[in-house]
Structure formats: C-alpha cells, structure tokens
Amino acid sequence: MSTLDSHDSERRDFLYIGTGAFAAVGTAMAAWPFIDQMNPDASVKALASVEVDLAPIEEGQSITISWRGNPVFIRHRTAKEIEEAKSVPIADLPDQDARNANIDDGSPATDVNRVIEGKEKFLIMLGVCTHLGCVPVGEAGEFGGWFCPCHGSHYDTAGRIRKGPAPENLLVPPYSYASDTLVKIG
Amino acid sequence: MSGHSTYEPKNPLAKWFDKQLPILSMSYDFMVFPTPKNLNYLWTFGGILSMCLVIQLVTGIVLAMHYTPHVDMAFSSVEHIMRDVNYGWLLRYIHATGGSMFFIAVFVHILRGMYYGSYKAPREILWILGVIILLLMMMTAFMGYVLPWGQMSFWGAKVITSLFSAIPFVGDWVVTLLWGGFSVDNPTLNRFFSLHYLMPFVIVGAVALHIWALHIPGSNNPTGVSVKSGQDTVPFHPYITMKDGFAAIVFLVLFAFFVFYKPNYLGHSINYEIADPLKTPEHIVPEWYFLPFYAILRAIPDKLGGVLAMAGAIVILFFLPWLDTSRVRSAKYRPIFRQFFWLFVIDVVILGFVGANPPEGWWITVGQFATAYYFAHFLLIIPLVGLIENPKPLPASISESVLANHPKGEPAAQPAE
Numbered sequence: 001m002s003t004l005d006s007h008d009s010e011r012r013d014f015l016y017i018g019t020g021a022f023a024a025v026g027t028a029m030a031a032w033p034f035i036d037q038m039n040p041d042a043s044v045k046a047l048a049s050v051e052v053d054l055a056p057i058e059e060g061q062s063i064t065i066s067w068r069g070n071p072v073f074i075r076h077r078t079a080k081e082i083e084e085a086k087s088v089p090i091a092d093l094p095d096q097d098a099r100n101a102n103i104d105d106g107s108p109a110t111d112v113n114r115v116i117e118g119k120e121k122f123l124i125m126l127g128v129c130t131h132l133g134c135v136p137v138g139e140a141g142e143f144g145g146w147f148c149p150c151h152g153s154h155y156d157t158a159g160r161i162r163k164g165p166a167p168e169n170l171l172v173p174p175y176s177y178a179s180d181t182l183v184k185i186g
Numbered sequence: 187m188s189g190h191s192t193y194e195p196k197n198p199l200a201k202w203f204d205k206q207l208p209i210l211s212m213s214y215d216f217m218v219f220p221t222p223k224n225l226n227y228l229w230t231f232g233g234i235l236s237m238c239l240v241i242q243l244v245t246g247i248v249l250a251m252h253y254t255p256h257v258d259m260a261f262s263s264v265e266h267i268m269r270d271v272n273y274g275w276l277l278r279y280i281h282a283t284g285g286s287m288f289f290i291a292v293f294v295h296i297l298r299g300m301y302y303g304s305y306k307a308p309r310e311i312l313w314i315l316g317v318i319i320l321l322l323m324m325m326t327a328f329m330g331y332v333l334p335w336g337q338m339s340f341w342g343a344k345v346i347t348s349l350f351s352a353i354p355f356v357g358d359w360v361v362t363l364l365w366g367g368f369s370v371d372n373p374t375l376n377r378f379f380s381l382h383y384l385m386p387f388v389i390v391g392a393v394a395l396h397i398w399a400l401h402i403p404g405s406n407n408p409t410g411v412s413v414k415s416g417q418d419t420v421p422f423h424p425y426i427t428m429k430d431g432f433a434a435i436v437f438l439v440l441f442a443f444f445v446f447y448k449p450n451y452l453g454h455s456i457n458y459e460i461a462d463p464l465k466t467p468e469h470i471v472p473e474w475y476f477l478p479f480y481a482i483l484r485a486i487p488d489k490l491g492g493v494l495a496m497a498g499a500i501v502i503l504f505f506l507p508w509l510d511t512s513r514v515r516s517a518k519y520r521p522i523f524r525q526f527f528w529l530f531v532i533d534v535v536i537l538g539f540v541g542a543n544p545p546e547g548w549w550i551t552v553g554q555f556a557t558a559y560y561f562a563h564f565l566l567i568i569p570l571v572g573l574i575e576n577p578k579p580l581p582a583s584i585s586e587s588v589l590a591n592h593p594k595g596e597p598a599a600q601p602a603e
C-alpha cells in the first residue's frame with residue numbers, strides 16, 4: 001500500500017465489504033420468490049377438509065377416500081384386530097411414536113393413541129407408506145394389517161410399522177367427529 | 187493440438203467475417219483435429235450420443251406442440267398424439283425409444299472410458315463433465331417419463347421424489363417444495379414439464395464443455411499411450427467422420443427396429459393405464475436404465491441408508507480418477523484389472539435383474555451381495571489392483587502398436603502431417 005495512505009485503504013475496504021454484503025442480501029431476497037413459488041399455492045391449500053359418514057362401514061370393512069390428493073384409509077376394525085394391536089408391547093415397535101396429529105407430539109404408539117378414545121373401532125390414517133409413498137394393501141402382510149408391495153413394509157392392525165424399510169407408523173391425519181358417525185378429516 | 191489456427195480463408199468475405207468472429211477457423215480446426223489413428227468402434231459412441239441428443243430435442247419440441255401438461259388432459263393428449271396427430275405415433279415412439287437408446291449409448295460410452303482408463307490424467311475434468319451429463323440425463327428422462335401421466339409415471343414420480351424425504355430435518359419441506367402440494371399432483375406435472383423442456387438444453391451446454399475439455403488433451407485410444415507425433419494421428423475429417431457416420435447408421439438400424447417393431451418393449455404396459463393416486467400398481471419398477479440403481483436403493487433395509495447408497499453409486503464415479511492407483515491407462519495391458527472390469531459389468535447386469543424383480547426371498551440376498559460388490563469394485567479392487575498388478579509392456583507409440591498388428595506392411599490409415 002505504498003501509494004495509498006491508510007485512510008484511503010480503509011475507505012476502500014469499507015466500500016468493498018459494504019457492497020458485497022448488500023449484494024449478498026439482495027441476491028438472497030431476490031431468490032426467495034423464485035423458491036417460494038414452488039410451495040403449495042393458495043388453491044392447493046384450500047382443499048382442506050372432507051366429511052365422511054362412517055355408518056355404512058360394516059365391521060371388517062375398509063374404505064379409501066381422497067384427502068388433499070392422498071388416500072385416507074378408514075377401517076372398521078374387528079374385535080380381534082383391536083385385541084392383537086393392544087397386546088403388542090411398545091418395546092417391540094420400530095417406531096414408538098403414535099404419529100397422531102390429534103394428540104400431543106411424542107405420545108407413545110399404544111393402540112388407543114392411534115385412534116380417538118371411545119372410537120377404537122375406527123382406524124383412520126393416511127394410506128401413504130412412510131417409506132417412499134406407495135399405497136399399502138389392506139388385510140395383508142405378516143401382521144394382518146397392511147403390506148406395502150413397493151419395497152416390502154409390513155404394518156400391523158393399528159397401522160404401525162413392524163417390518164421393512166418404512167421408518168414411521170402410518171400417519172394419522174387431523175380429524176374429529178362432527179356427530180356419532182360423521183367424521184371430518186382435515 | 188491447441189495453438190494458433192492454420193486456417194486462412196481465401197474468399198475475401200470469409201476473411202472479413204472470420205476476422206471479426208473466428209467461427210470459420212474454429213470449425214476448420216475441429217474438422218482437422220488430430221485424432222489417434224487406432225480408435226476402434228467404441229470411440230464412435232460420442233458421436234452417437236450427440237445424435238441421440240439432437241433426435242430427442244427435435245422430437246421433443248414437436249411433441250410439446252401437441253402435449254398438454256395438466257393432470258386431467260396429459261394422458262389423453264398423449265393418446266391424441268398417438269391417434270390424431272399426423273405421424274404423432276412415430277414422433278412419440280422415436281422420443282420414447284430414443285430415451286432408451288440414449289442410455290444404451292451412454293452406458294457403452296462410460297464402460298469404454300472405464301476399460302481404457304480414459305478418466306485418468308490429463309482427462310479428469312472431461313470425465314467429471316461426463317458424470318454430470320449422466321446425472322442431467324437421468325433427471326431429464328425421469329421427468330419425461332412422468333409426462334404421459336400413466337400409472338407408472340405417477341408412482342415412479344411419487345417414489346423418486348419421496349427419496350428426498352430421507353434427508354434429515356429438511357426432508358419433508360424439500361418434498362413439499364418439489365410437489366407444490368401434499369402429493370404428486372398438477373403443480374408437480376406442470377413443473378416437471380417445464381424442467382423436462384429446459385434440461386436438454388442444459389445438457390447441450392454441458393456437452394459443449396465436455397467436447398472443449400476433450401480437445402485440450404485430445405482423445406485417448408485403445409493402447410492408452412499418449413500421442414507422441416503426427417505419425418500417431420489422422421485428421422478428424424474424413425477418417426473419423428466416416429467411421430462415426432457408419433456406426434451411427436448401424437445404431438439407427440437398431441433404433442428403427444425398436445421404433446417400428448417393438449415400440450413398447452422397453453416401456454411398461456401399465457403406463458397405458460391413467461394415473462390413479464389412490465392405487466399403487468402391484469409391481470412398480472423404473473425404466474430399465476435405472477434398475478441397477480433401484481436395486482441398490484432396495485438392498486439397504488433403511489430409508490436414509492438406501493437413498494445414500496443409491497446416490498453414492500453415481501457420486502463414486504466422480505472420484506474414480508483418484509481411486510485408480512495404476513499408471514497404465516488401458517486394460518489391454520492390465521491382465522488383472524481386465525478380469526475385474528468384466529466382473530463389474532456382470533455385477534451391474536445382476537443388479538439390473540434384481541431391480542426388475544420384487545424384493546422377496548433370495549433376490550434380497552443377491553441384491554445385497556451385488557451392491558456390496560459394486561462399492562468394493564471402486565473402493566477396494568481398483569485401488570489395490572493398481573498397486574499389486576504387473577502390467578504388460580506398453581508399445582512405444584500408437585504407430586508401433588498399429589504396425590505390430592499389420593506386420594506385412596499392410597497400409598494403415600495415412601498419417602496426418
């Protein structure tokens with residue numbers, strides 16, 4: 001810096017760093033709209049909820065409905081299925097989290113935590129395998145619940161993962177009973 | 187090889203033009219580029235690949251004139267292309283078959299590079315650009331396959347995009363961002379169409395860099411011995427243009443066979459069933475060119491682990507130039523490596539079969555062994571063989587090796603001066 005006195009070089013450094021900082025912040029701010037436009041838009045988010053009448057579903061029957069583009073399984077479970085699910089010790093479950101949007105996060109994956117208390121018969125959950133998103137097949141697999149044919153995940157009669165590559169139990173979406181048999185999902 | 191152009195335009199107009207934009211002398215240099223005179227037909231696949239890219243671009247652009255990227259209309263617009271559009275069936279079959287032919291060519295091209303050590307110095311950047319092109323091709327083909335919106339399109343898209351959910355912490359956010367919704371749906375189809383249109387042009391750019399990087403050291407050759415003098419080379423035109431042209435025609439015969447006689451052989455019939463987001467087909471498999479990687483994904487009984495292994499199977503190619511410890515390029519002079527090379531090819535084919543079959547019974551075991559071998563090839567075999575192997579003596583030059591093959595002084599190609 002022989003030709004510049006230190007006063008000058010401080011000024012240059014300040015301008016250099018200042019310009020760089022503004023350019024960086026400006027670029028990040030300009031980039032955000034281009035990233036955020038990829039997120040779900042208002043019309044996608046508006047498809048929030050569906051209502052289903054459970055009355056016609058006989059014991060041992062299941063139906064699949066569409067909610068936000070995804071299948072939702074509703075199964076009227078038999079007493080035997082509920083019994084089986086209840087008898088499994090939590091320690092045997094690969095995923096011990098209930099994954100139920102209607103109760104506190106991190107609740108244990110007991111059978112009752114997978115449904116709404118008093119309505120244990122109706123198991124309502126997303127029919128989306130937590131591995132890579134295929135739709136599992138009902139009344140199949142080694143645990144009598146669901147089996148995902150894509151890469152071989154077995155779920156039990158409470159929709160909990162028991163064997164295979166899927167890391168989590170089938171997710172329970174937010175839902176509530178509008179009346180004794182009318183359920184609102186979403 | 188580089189250096190000043192020897193081109194002198196004679197026409198005054200050409201002279202004036204070339205002085206301001208030296209595109210004429212660049213093209214001239216390209217045509218006379220000195221090329222090893224011993225290249226075999228495996229060296230024609232670069233030209234074949236360029237041809238495939240042009241075919242995909244031309245057929246794709248015209249298909250896009252008739253295709254509708256909307257979930258309610260995509261499937262029927264493809265049927266409309268097949269039934270109503272003049273020659274639509276031909277254009278679509280060329281494009282769909284073209285995807286597969288492109289991958290046949292690129293796999294041969296990559297294996298050629300592995301066999302003859304073309305990835306080694308001074309061609310590491312060239313190799314890395316090639317791996318980038320492979321990744322871009324995979325993305326392009328994947329998104330193209332989603333466009334007809336059949337059952338396999340939909341479920342392939344769902345499974346492959348869900349791979350990103352394995353990323354710790356931000357995975358679900360990334361997947362929602364990719365989908366633009368809560369599942370693969372119309373926003374997903376829209377953006378895939380936009381990107382499927384864009385990516386081939388990005389590939390064109392990457393190919394330009396790839397060829398630029400090739401023209402600095404020049405082509406490798408079957409001996410792996412560097413060019414020593416003008417005696418070792420012939421000009422690109424007419425020698426290589428002829429050879430490439432002939433190979434391209436033979437390749438097009440195979441291409442035409444599939445287009446006209448077996449147009450759906452390389453695809454899946456279930457993709458002629460419209461996408462149903464509530465029902466996964468019993469047996470979903472990706473296109474044949476993804477099968478070995480799909481097998482690696484399924485070999486690891488853990489979500490994140492499987493995804494990392496699959497990604498690693500390609501990423502490891504970037505490091506190949508530094509994993510190889512041998513100073514000899516060509517497998518022709520590497521008796522041990524040559525055998526492991528073929529074992530590797532067999533391993534990849536086995537992985538392909540594993541990927542095509544349901545993950546049950548002994549297929550799981552075979553898949554796990556084949557996956558382990560795939561990685562062992564790169565991480566153990568290649569580094570170790572380079573250290574312990576005793577290579578055969580190399581010819582002093584390309585010319586010497588050519589003359590050794592023509593002992594009675596049969597005329598080989600004329601040397602370039």
Ligand code: HEM
Binds near residue numbers: 242250288383389
């Ligand atoms: C790297 C080059 C490309 C590859 C590997 C590729 C691959 C594919 C594949 C595998 C399909 C599905 C074919 C089917 O099953 O029907 C497809 C469809 C499609 N591609 Fe491409 N493509 C390429 C370039 C392009 C370009 C440049 C465009 C347009 C500018 C384009 C436009 C389309 C359209 C409109 C479809 C849907 C119609 C159909 O399904 O036949 N592609 N592409």
Ligand code: FES
Binds near residue numbers: 150151164
């Ligand atoms: S998507 Fe269900 S096991 Fe992979």
